Amino acid sequence: MKQPGNRRYHWPPAGFVKLFIPEMSKVKYSILKYGRPELRKKARRVGTVTPEIRKLAEEMLRAMRAANGLGLAAQQIGRTENMCVIDIPPGAEEARGGNADALPEMPLILINPEIVHEEGVQVGQEGCLSFPEIYVNVRRAERVRVRHMDLQGTERETEGTGLLARAIQHELDHLRGVLLCDRMTLAQKVSVAGRLKRLRRESALDDGSARIR
Numbered sequence: 001m002k003q004p005g006n007r008r009y010h011w012p013p014a015g016f017v018k019l020f021i022p023e024m025s026k027v028k029y030s031i032l033k034y035g036r037p038e039l040r041k042k043a044r045r046v047g048t049v050t051p052e053i054r055k056l057a058e059e060m061l062r063a064m065r066a067a068n069g070l071g072l073a074a075q076q077i078g079r080t081e082n083m084c085v086i087d088i089p090p091g092a093e094e095a096r097g098g099n100a101d102a103l104p105e106m107p108l109i110l111i112n113p114e115i116v117h118e119e120g121v122q123v124g125q126e127g128c129l130s131f132p133e134i135y136v137n138v139r140r141a142e143r144v145r146v147r148h149m150d151l152q153g154t155e156r157e158t159e160g161t162g163l164l165a166r167a168i169q170h171e172l173d174h175l176r177g178v179l180l181c182d183r184m185t186l187a188q189k190v191s192v193a194g195r196l197k198r199l200r201r202e203s204a205l206d207d208g209s210a211r212i213r
């Protein structure tokens, strides 16, 4: 997921990061955009947390941070493991009037996540790294509790409200092949139809060779 309409998190641009910050230049995966069929694949359950899964979590965090995102699901880098990463900076939660102290330790690595409880309603702007420049108001639960495995392979439950709850619901959508455009009303779809079409065209031209840098 992307920070809704807050330009602070769009700086520096990804190109600048790649050129001038050596740590960020190690990013192995680029992020697939709307139109790529991999985004529609349903995730496969992770049996055990192997060193490869830990490595994948690291790569996902790198790709997400290089793109200034708040969350990333495996499908967005062309993988099918049932896992996503989320990193909500305290400033982002405070900016929307939320309580940053209530945030669990970040980043969150959610393996085989499943929402076990949800309550309340929030409507707010949502963006997605696979839908650049598109932000739409999406209705989500205000609070969710998610059961998942962590990087040690331990089953646990994590609770989130506000922006974190939104990010959890957005990334869990990805893991089922559900995308931001599926959450849009007809009017919203019409208003971004041109941009969606351009993304589909660009994705059709991308043969996948650029995916792994």
Ligand SMILES: [Zn+2]
Pocket: 001, 127, 128, 129, 130, 170, 174
């Ligand atoms: Zn997304």
